[in-house]
Amino acid sequence: MAKQLDYHTIRRIFERFQAAEAEPKGELEHVNVYTLCVAVALSAQATDAGVNRATRALFKVADTPQKMLDLGIDGLTEHIKTIGLFRQKAKNAMKMSQILVDEYGGEVPNSRAALQSLPGVGRKTANVVLNMWWGQPAQAVDTHIFRVGNRTGIAPGKDVDAVERAIEDHIPADFQLHAHHWLILHGRYTCVARKPKCQACLIRDLCQFEDKTV
Template sequence: MARSPASRTPAALPYGTQVEIFSRFREANPSPVTELEYVNAFTLLVAVAMSAQSTDVGVNKATKDLFRRVTTPRQMLDLGLEALTDEIKTIGLFRQKAKNVIALSQRLVDEFGGEVPQSRAALMSLPGVGRKTANVVLNSTFNFPAQAVDTHIFRVGNRTRIAPGRDVDAVERAIEDNVPAMFQQNCHHWLILHGRYVCQARRPRCKICPIEDLCPFEEKTE
């Protein structure tokens, strides 16, 4: 049965408006990067896998000393599950995350020569690695214009109509379909940072928003 008009996802903002929005984001922050701290593709993979239901600040604190000593899958296996669990015990779900990191490290050694693969499918075959984690790694270490949609991007995409969608997969497709190609590489970084510091969930900071005049969000704050 067809959905009623009221239930349909609204159209994305037109191309010209998208260009203006992302031009402003780029002017304010020409080279955005993830706030997770890492050394290489492997440590980023581990950090992102640990970030579920945890803050980037919390993950950075937990991995600061770890990543000084452990930068490869083999070194992680040599560290072992017990020691890793103790290293990251300050973050949520640390026991399961430690098990996943040891398991993915073993898989990387056994099947990928100790290297992080540059394929989304291969990354998602690793224990504890979902599409969002794979996309972060592809974007931040391999310069692939992948869109890692988290709660911030989902909220901003729908509020602003930059990339509206009913779920994270739909928002990811909407970004790919509607954000101009010249901005695709850095798009998800800009949107995450905008959602984290400006377009916040409970009380968006519309007064300081650089795209307030272009945003159709009706419940704007004074």
């Protein structure tokens, strides 16, 4: 674990991220907040690309909780069977849809506590939905952000909660809204797990990672 970077270094890092891509976007395809919530829940231990391949046809026929219930668990399972843990994810999606219809009038709630009460929705999923749909500076820490935060010293922590707190505490407020997308994309395409592409990294001179590749 790298040591925590100072404020000025972190600001320089995010100024570079911003200059390279001012409005970073999540890569999960969706048509509304409900389909975003479903897509994020399906993406646990799966790739965004794999989820997108499965949900393109699904969301054409089931883009609301009621339509998902009408499709039924067998219909849903057929659509998402290429995604890891699809049987449990299908059960959670149906339970979530039923609760949204029964308790929320078919609408997705916009508080973290309410979102986390839904089957299959943990803190990470809730934070993604809050950030991407409602524009809240919520930090969804996945494996990419955990790796980048610890390698670089931007947000070191022993677990995802510690990294989330470090992001909130140390990244300047004007970068908080897009911070998790910049970090995810950096981890997905540059600061990859096995052989990071340090030679192509735009923050390599500011990063604390000792084992930089040549």
